Amino acid sequence: YATVADARAEGVPNTIDPGDANGTILKLLDKWSKFIDEATHQWFEPRTVSLLLDGNDSRTLFLPVPIISLSALFMNSNFTTAISPALCAVYSSKTALRDDRRNPMIKLAQSGMGVFDAADFRMGSMFVAGAQNQQINGSFGFVEDDGSTPALIKRAVLKLTIKELLAGGGKLWNQV
DSSP states (O other): OOOHHHHHHTTOOTTSSGGGTTOHHHHHHHHHHHHHHHHHTOOSSOEEEEEEEEEOSBSEEEOSSOEEEEEEEEOTTOOSSOBOGGGEEEEOOBOSSOBGGGSOEEEEOSSOOGGGOOSSHHHHHSBOSEEEEEEEEEEEOOOOTTSOOOHHHHHHHHHHHHHHHHHTTHHHHHTO
16 A cells, blocks of 8 residues: 555665565565455455445445445346446445445435336345345445545555564664
């Protein structure tokens, strides 16, 4: 979530692993980025993935990570026919009034589900309960409007990296 240049700008001198020849700084930045991912159960960069989620017998499907863009939504174990994105509302952005990235969800329209309109009304208007029977394809991540890593996450990665350089790799740092 941060670069070697960011670390240098925070005060890591060029005498420590000049040019990052050994990749020490880059490895630490990667290590702490992964740590934050695991600790928060989020990721803070855009990633194009396909999510398989459990249906919940509701018109609302809650997601584990914010949606940046939705490319396809497959419902109720029908993984061949995607529904039109126009038939759902995505709550996953940051506005002046609220930050839906903290509670990302997709809500279905009340009607007009086309191929999903069926004699069984429940099938056409809900994410039917089941294990991994909903598939969402798109770009996901807890990012700023411009797609960048949030400043506080970047700052945390840099602080943790510098702290480890001072402690574990401190021999290098203290020689400066």
